[in-house]
Amino acid sequence: MKELILIAIGSAIVNNVVLSQFLGICPFLGVSKNTKTAAGMGGAVIFVIGIASLVTSLIYKFILANQALMEKGIDLTYLQTIVFILVIAALVQFVEMFLKKNMPPLYESLGVYLPLITTNCAVLGVALTNVTKEYGILESVVNGLATAIGFFIAIVIMAGLREKIEYNDIPKPFQGTAIVLITACLMSIAFMGFSGMI
């Protein structure tokens, strides 16, 4: 239990996926103009990464690194990148269809963002990190969810700041993306303060 909590805090706050690992920069910069859409995007990312880390770790454990196959000398782990990216791409499409049919209210709030996440590097990044760190299934899911929550925290804070930045007088060349990156830099410095926690 203690280990799971450490993994969760580590990936949500200390090694924040956006601010210290630079994964998922595109939606972080693109969909952070107001807090409501940012929260929607964050929710969709939590949903997708949660499912994706469960599915990819199941596939890794029972198909790619299958014990019976390993004993026969067949090691399929080299296929991980190819399998993971295809599974994630298919999974997002599937989740979208499923939500549209069975949970219309949830689809209404997350649907627009789902296609944006398909090849989001954070999803593949989490799946690969789970393998590199040799996490089991439960640890993978916890790590995935925590990473996504870290993304949620970062994008919502950024959106809140950006709403205020709108009213400021910014030097011309820095208007637009540049000032957002400076803000991200300051947020990243702030998040470095958590590094002593673990």
Next chain:
Amino acid sequence: MNKNVERLYNGIIKENPTFVLMLGMCPTLAVTSSAINGLGMGLSTTVVLVLSNLLIAAFRKVIPGGVRVPAFIVIVASLVTMVQFMMQAYLPSLSESLGVYIPLIVVNCIILGRAESYASKNPVVPSIFDGIGMGLGFTLGLTCIGLLREILGAGQIFGVQVLSLDWFTPITIFVMAPGAFLVLACLVAVMNIVRKKMEAKGKPLAAPSGCLTGDCSACGQSALCTGRSVTANADANKTE
């Protein structure tokens, strides 16, 4: 100008993926803490890009339109896996420091973007040169950013101490995560000025087509994150 030379020039200068198109920002931020990492990442991306352009251009008439994106992803992912194992075997220390960002070349928008907008519509040889040009342009961008961060953050160039620590206090923040955002912010600002100047001269630069333009909400149609850059470049290539 010879068409192949034109592709090289286009990739390295005119539509430089880092400075002008602002594509592939995740690796740009993540691996440029030193010049050698930037160079290594740039060159491995170049290898993948050239080979994927070659294969996709060769198979462009065989791959059915409807499943083209998954087919591209499989080709790119296989190439990336090969490059990853080559690096683990021959450059273990570089492979260690680039870590998860090597397999993440798969989702680099430059590669799928070029596949979709150039290689799938053009013959093999120009596609290879397009890959070399774009790849070297990306390498140039990453190495320059890496050099800047390394010299400010550690006083070193390619790991050699050039600014003596006797009088130079390294600004360590530049080799850490926040420094990446800061350098990129300044780069974007400088490019905004250059863009204005060039427009005043009547020679406008190509519009940034990556995620940094900041309205992802307009894209989201295809299975790629590069949807928008794809349509923008496809129009540009039609006129060629």
